[in-house]
Amino acid sequence: MGRISIIGGGPAGLRAAEIASAAGAEVTLFDAKPSVGRKFLIAGKGGLNLTHGEDLASFVTRYRGPDLANDFFQKLIGEFTPQDLRAWAADLGVETFQASSGRVYPKALKAAPLLRRWVGRLKENGTRFEMNHRLARIQPGSPIRLEFGQGASHETDAVILALGGGSWPNTGSDGSWTEVLTKIGVQIHPLQPANCGWEHAWPDEIVEVIEGQPLKNIHVRARNQLAIGELMLTRYGLEGGAIYQLGHELRSQAHPAIAIDFKPTFDEAGLISKLGNPRKDFLKIARSAWKLSDAAHALLSQKDYPSIESLAREVKHHVIPLTCPRPIEEAISSAGGIGWSELNEDLMLKKLPGLFAAGEMIDWEAPTGGYLMQGCFATGTRAAHGALAFLRQFD
Ligand SMILES: Cc1cc2nc3c(=O)[nH]c(=O)nc-3n(C[C@H](O)[C@H](O)[C@H](O)COP(=O)(O)OP(=O)(O)OC[C@H]3O[C@@H](n4cnc5c(N)ncnc54)[C@H](O)[C@@H]3O)c2cc1C
Structure with a gap:
C-alpha cells in the first residue's frame, strides 16, 4: 500500500x-x-x-x-x-x-x-x-x-x-x-x-468591584451578530463563551465593540413599568427592582441617568469598546x-x-x-x- x-x-x-x-x-x-x-x-x-x-x-x-x-x-x-x-x-x-x-x-x-x-x-x-x-x-x-x-x-x-x-x-x-x-x-x-478574551481599559474605580464577576443571562451583540451566554469580567477586559462566539465578527471591525443587553427578557417599556414612578436615584431603585447583579450595577454606574427611560435604554444596550484580542x-x-x-x-x-x-x-x-x-x-x-x-x- x-x-x-x-x-x-x-x-x-x-x-x-x-x-x-x-x-x-x-x-x-x-x-x-x-x-x-x-x-x-x-x-x-x-x-x-x-x-x-x-x-x-x-x-x-x-x-x-x-x-x-x-x-x-x-x-x-x-x-x-x-x-x-x-x-x-x-x-x-x-x-x-x-x-x-x-x-x-x-x-x-x-x-x-x-x-x-x-x-x-x-x-x-x-x-x-x-x-x-x-x-x-x-x-x-x-x-x-x-x-x-x-x-x-x-x-x-x-x-x-x-x-x-x-x-x-x-x-x-x-x-x-x-x-x-x-x-x-x-x-x-x-x-x-480565536475563542479568546478581549481587552477593555476599565476605570480604576470599578475594577476592584467587577474583577472575577460573571454576567449571566445576557445577550451580547457585535454589530448584527448575537451571542447568548456568559461573560466573565477580568482585570484586563472580558472572557467567556459570549465573547468567544463573536470573535470572528469583532476581528473584522476597525473599532471593535460589543453591546450588552442585561435584561433580554424585558423590553424597555416592561422595565420602566416595573420601576414605578421614582423622581430620582433611578439606578439605586432599579438595582433591586430589575434584579441587577453587582457587576451589571457597577458597569451601569459609570454614567448618570437623567430619566428612567435613559437608564432602561442603557440596560438594553450597554456598549463596551474593545481595544484588542488577548494574545x-x-x-x-x-x-x-x-x-x-x-x-x-x-x-x-x-x-x-x-x-x-x-x-x-x-x-x-x-x-x-x-x-x-x-x-x-x-x-x-x-x-x-x-x-x-x-x-x-x-x-
Ligand atoms: C485550554 C483549551 C481547552 C480546549 N478545550 C476544547 C474542548 O473542550 N473541546 C474542543 O472541541 N476543543 C477544545 N480545545 C481546542 C482543541 O484542543 C484544538 O482545536 C485541537 O487540539 C486541535 O487539534 P489538532 O490536531 O489540529 O492540533 P493540536 O492538538 O494542536 O496538535 C498539533 C501537534 O503538532 C505538533 N507539532 C506542531 N509543530 C510541529 C513541528 N514543527 N514538528 C513536529 N510536530 C509539531 C504539536 O507538538 C502537537 O502535538 C481546547 C483548546 C485549549 C487550548
Whole structure:
C-alpha cells in the first residue's frame, strides 16, 4: 500500500493515523514533543467537550473561514458525524453523555484514559511513533523527503500535516510550521487568536468591584451578530463563551465593540413599568427592582441617568469598546492557517501532490462547544482517506 507519514499528534493527526493504519498503510507519526496529545489533555481539564448534540443542520453552520465553500463542512461532518465520534469513543471503552447545554463529554470528564487507549490501539495496529521530531523542512517529490531538527530525515510516499494552530504553544502547536510551508510556496493566512478574551481599559474605580464577576443571562451583540451566554469580567477586559462566539465578527471591525443587553427578557417599556414612578436615584431603585447583579450595577454606574427611560435604554444596550484580542498564546484556538484555495476536496495541497493537511492548521474556525474537536476529527478522517486514494493510484 505504501508509506504515510503523519506530522503532529493532536486529535487530527491521531485520527488520520487510525484510518491510514487500519487500511494497511505503513504509518509513522512524528511529533516535536516527547509525547502526543498535549492540547487534547489540556482540553480534558475542562471535561473534554468532544462534540455537540445539536441537530446536524445547525451543527454544520458553526464553521467559517475565508474562501471556505458553504457546503464543505456539511459534507465533511456528514462523513464523520457527532454520533460517529461518540461511537468511536465508546469503541475505546469511553462512554459519553450529552449535558443540558448540548455539549458532549466523556462520562469521566477526563481526556487521559481516552488518549491512553487510543495511542495503545494505534501501536497495536502498527503505527510507529517518533517523538522529539520537529519538522524543519519538506522536499516535495517522489518520494517526499522530510527533515527534522538535529539532522534526522525520513522518506515517505504521502504526508499528512496536522501541526495545529498557534494557541497554547507550550503544548507543541506553536505555529512554527508556517515558515516551513511558506518556503515551499504554500499560502498561509497569519494565525490569529480565536475563542479568546478581549481587552477593555476599565476605570480604576470599578475594577476592584467587577474583577472575577460573571454576567449571566445576557445577550451580547457585535454589530448584527448575537451571542447568548456568559461573560466573565477580568482585570484586563472580558472572557467567556459570549465573547468567544463573536470573535470572528469583532476581528473584522476597525473599532471593535460589543453591546450588552442585561435584561433580554424585558423590553424597555416592561422595565420602566416595573420601576414605578421614582423622581430620582433611578439606578439605586432599579438595582433591586430589575434584579441587577453587582457587576451589571457597577458597569451601569459609570454614567448618570437623567430619566428612567435613559437608564432602561442603557440596560438594553450597554456598549463596551474593545481595544484588542488577548494574545494568541492564551486563546482556546486560532484562526488563520493554510488557505482553502491551496487545498483540494481531499485536503491535499494542490501544488504539492502527496501532501495533505488536517485540523486547526487549516484556515477555519468554530466556537467552543465541541465543534473544534469534531472539526479536527473530521478533517483528519478526510485527509487520511485522501492520502490512501493518492497511494492507490500507484498500486
Ligand atoms: C485550554 C483549551 C481547552 C480546549 N478545550 C476544547 C474542548 O473542550 N473541546 C474542543 O472541541 N476543543 C477544545 N480545545 C481546542 C482543541 O484542543 C484544538 O482545536 C485541537 O487540539 C486541535 O487539534 P489538532 O490536531 O489540529 O492540533 P493540536 O492538538 O494542536 O496538535 C498539533 C501537534 O503538532 C505538533 N507539532 C506542531 N509543530 C510541529 C513541528 N514543527 N514538528 C513536529 N510536530 C509539531 C504539536 O507538538 C502537537 O502535538 C481546547 C483548546 C485549549 C487550548
